[in-house]
Amino acid sequence: MQMKKIIISVMCLMLFATNISAEQKEKSVKYGDVELTCVSDDVHNEFFGLSKNGRTLLPVRYGCVYNEEVGLLVFFADRDLYLYDMKGKKIAHEQLDFPVDKDASVEFEPVKERADVPCFELRAYYFNNSWGAQTFGTFYSKGGHIYRIKRPKPEMMN
Numbered sequence: 001m002q003m004k005k006i007i008i009s010v011m012c013l014m015l016f017a018t019n020i021s022a023e024q025k026e027k028s029v030k031y032g033d034v035e036l037t038c039v040s041d042d043v044h045n046e047f048f049g050l051s052k053n054g055r056t057l058l059p060v061r062y063g064c065v066y067n068e069e070v071g072l073l074v075f076f077a078d079r080d081l082y083l084y085d086m087k088g089k090k091i092a093h094e095q096l097d098f099p100v101d102k103d104a105s106v107e108f109e110p111v112k113e114r115a116d117v118p119c120f121e122l123r124a125y126y127f128n129n130s131w132g133a134q135t136f137g138t139f140y141s142k143g144g145h146i147y148r149i150k151r152p153k154p155e156m157m158n
Helices: 002-021
Strands: 025-031 034-040 046-052 055-067 072-085 090-100 104-111 119-126 132-142 145-149
Touching: 034 055, 034 072, 046 072, 055 104, 072 104, 072 119, 072 132, 090 104, 090 119, 090 132, 090 145
Parallel strands: none
Antiparallel strands: 025 034, 034 046, 046 055, 055 072, 072 090, 104 119, 119 132, 132 145
16 A cells, blocks of 8 residues: 555656646737737647637647748648638638648748749648648739639549
8 A cells, every 4th residue: 555655656746747847838929910829848849829809710729831921821730721811811721631740741832823923832741641742722912912823623624
């Protein structure tokens, strides 16, 4: 019985120490009309959320990519991908082919779709699934508006 108390005491002490060392650090940054909240832990995991005027648009649980030239914030977790502009307007909600995990990334890649404005293609890469990728369209900003060029799916082009 004494041994059980010692083991339980040691386990509680270890959990308490782990809990203290894994403290989360929260910071917020204002982008345009929205506020981006980031929570990071000691393991270098970062999770993001979005709010506007104190109202939560997205809870803190997403990965985030920002493109300053277009003015887009992209949030992704599991199989969901959300695009928001700097005014807090939801541009799109897409479903990913595969869940985002530590081996996946979401990126804006510069492309030359138009000569008058810089264009960026939004892609998700799934390195654990035979290096697969999924495209969500090409985005550009002109005259204060965000435009999206969506290509038809290959099966629709026949």
